[in-house]
Amino acid sequence: MVSSDRQSFSLVEMTSTVESPPQLLPVTPTTLYALFGATVDLLVEQQIRAQLWLKLPPGQIWRSEIERYHVTGLCEGVYGFHVGQNSKLSAAGERSLKLPVSSKLQREYFLLVLSPSFNILVLAHRRHHQRQKIRTGSDLSGSLRANKPSRVEKKDSLISVCSWQPQVVEQVLEGIHQEIIAVTTKNAAKKTNASAQAITQLLANWDELFAIAPSPPLELIECLFTYQIQRQDRLLRRASAGAIARLQQRNQELGNSVGQKDELLGSACQEMRTPLTNMKTALSLLNSPHLKPPQRLRYLQMLHTECDRQNSVINGLLELVQINRTPKHTPLQPVRLSEIVPGVVSTYQPLAQEKGIMLAYTVPEQLPPVLCLNSWLKQIAINLLHNSIKFTPNGGQVWVRARQISDRVMLEFRDTGMGIAERDIPKVFDLFYHTRPTADDSYGAGLGLTVVKELLERCGGSIAVKSKLGEGSTFTVTLATSPVTPQSASS
Numbered sequence: 001m002v003s004s005d006r007q008s009f010s011l012v013e014m015t016s017t018v019e020s021p022p023q024l025l026p027v028t029p030t031t032l033y034a035l036f037g038a039t040v041d042l043l044v045e046q047q048i049r050a051q052l053w054l055k056l057p058p059g060q061i062w063r064s065e066i067e068r069y070h071v072t073g074l075c076e077g078v079y080g081f082h083v084g085q086n087s088k089l090s091a092a093g094e095r096s097l098k099l100p101v102s103s104k105l106q107r108e109y110f111l112l113v114l115s116p117s118f119n120i121l122v123l124a125h126r127r128h129h130q131r132q133k134i135r136t137g138s139d140l141s142g143s144l145r146a147n148k149p150s151r152v153e154k155k156d157s158l159i160s161v162c163s164w165q166p167q168v169v170e171q172v173l174e175g176i177h178q179e180i181i182a183v184t185t186k187n188a189a190k191k192t193n194a195s196a197q198a199i200t201q202l203l204a205n206w207d208e209l210f211a212i213a214p215s216p217p218l219e220l221i222e223c224l225f226t227y228q229i230q231r232q233d234r235l236l237r238r239a240s241a242g243a244i245a246r247l248q249q250r251n252q253e254l255g256n257s258v259g260q261k262d263e264l265l266g267s268a269c270q271e272m273r274t275p276l277t278n279m280k281t282a283l284s285l286l287n288s289p290h291l292k293p294p295q296r297l298r299y300l301q302m303l304h305t306e307c308d309r310q311n312s313v314i315n316g317l318l319e320l321v322q323i324n325r326t327p328k329h330t331p332l333q334p335v336r337l338s339e340i341v342p343g344v345v346s347t348y349q350p351l352a353q354e355k356g357i358m359l360a361y362t363v364p365e366q367l368p369p370v371l372c373l374n375s376w377l378k379q380i381a382i383n384l385l386h387n388s389i390k391f392t393p394n395g396g397q398v399w400v401r402a403r404q405i406s407d408r409v410m411l412e413f414r415d416t417g418m419g420i421a422e423r424d425i426p427k428v429f430d431l432f433y434h435t436r437p438t439a440d441d442s443y444g445a446g447l448g449l450t451v452v453k454e455l456l457e458r459c460g461g462s463i464a465v466k467s468k469l470g471e472g473s474t475f476t477v478t479l480a481t482s483p484v485t486p487q488s489a490s491s
Contacts, residue, residue: 010125011172012024012159014172015123015161022161024159025159025160027159032158035228036065036122037227037231042220042227043113044072044074046223047074048074048117049115050113051077051078051210052077054066054110055081079202105179107127109123110172112172114173114212114213118216118220121161121163122160123162125158127157127158164215275306279307282302285299286299319447319451320447326458328458335370338363338365338367340377341363341400357392357394357396358397360398362399362400367402368482370480371460371479376458377479379455380456380477383452384413385398386448387475388414388417391417392418396417399415400413412474413475413476415473417472418469419468419473420467459479463476463478
């Protein structure tokens with residue numbers, strides 16, 4: 001019999017009161033799902049007519065097993081307990097009681113099969129010390145598709161009972177009976193007429209509707225055992241295949257990363273070899289006793305230029321290394337262009353004036369902030385403005401302009417410089433790519449635009465190039481607008 005204290009009501013506890021109690025086994029939600037499915041497999045494959053009592057975890061993946069049996073026409077009745085919103089997820093043909101239940105029954109899930117020839121009980125109890133709920137249908141189906149356990153499933157989160165002993169089934173069914181009587185009596189005034197009549201009729205015909213059958217024959221137990229093994233094997237194979245796929249993907253990513261680092265190292269060595277060779281040549285020539293002053297000056301200038309080039313390569317490499325060390329999910333911040341662009345432009349004004357270049361900017365104060373980091377946005381502006389001035393001849397013009405289009409902010413760097421050949425435009429962001437020398441025959445490191453693209457990818461932005469040889473270039477940066485609260489970078 002059930003204790004008069006409804007707070008102590010627990011089906012699992014009731015199974016331990018019989019003469020030969022079933023063994024309690026720790027299981028995961030996936031194993032419980034496999035056991036539910038194996039029980040339905042038995043009913044469907046063996047064409048067994050039965051009534052079902054159930055209380056399932058929320059989610060369609062659990063109810064789909066019951067619906068699979070219902071559509072066969074073999075199901076003679078489905079009776080379900082529900083808690084809160086779970087009542088909206090009733091299986092097909094289910095006579096839902098929609099009753100509030102005791103706190104312990106809220107932590108229990110069960111499938112009780114009552115047929116004329118045998119009964120089967122699958123019962124699980126979520127242990128009291130674990131605050132996590134069993135995964136919902138969407139959680140479990142997602143885990144099965146992804147082939148990986150959830151945080152909850154990394155330990156045995158449930159205590160399970162599987163039994164076909166008549167005395168165990170009778171005890172659990174009596175507990176369900178007493179629970180319905182207790183709750184119905186307590187909430188009689190709240191029930192609608194139709195609901196009250198249905199429950200009254202159910203209780204009046206209880207013994208006739210839910211007779212206890214003898215133990216099943218060994219053949220059926222063998223079938224259930226076989227179906228359970230098949231289910232577990234499919235889940236294990238799926239999980240193994242998923243683990244192998246994830247491992248292969250990770251290995252591929254590591255291989256690509258190593259390959260990229262090898263490529264970077266090779267390119268860096270090749271890029272640094274040329275200035276070192278030129279410096280060595282200049283030093284050798286400076287040792288000549290017959291060197292004239294103009295020649296000496298030219299070789300000293302060569303050393304100065306190649307040292308600058310070497311320094312540019314090193315600084316560019318350090319920037320790339322720093323970017324790659326930054327986590328891909330670095331929290332982004334709202335940054336205002338009006339707080340970054342004017343300072344960068346003023347820094348380059350002396351260089352522009354020295355070359356006779358007109359340098360101007362337009363950044364409206366009312367522009368919304370963009371998603372980025374202050375240091376990243378500043379580096380992007382510095383690299384692009386440096387390029388514009390570097391490749392614009394004396395007397396040219398450089399403009400920096402910002403504007404908003406929908407939920408994006410466009411930052412445009414336009415110059416009247418040398419321009420880029422159409423065939424070279426797709427390559428300008430490649431590592432160490434040089435389009436052409438400047439007017440003073442000096443090359444850059446070929447890393448500035450690579451750094452710009454890397455930073456923009458980290459903050460979800462993009463960059464586009466329009467250029468024509470002899471007429472100039474326009475680099476347009478696109479950034480997402482940002483709310484006041486920080487956001488996280490996408491992977």
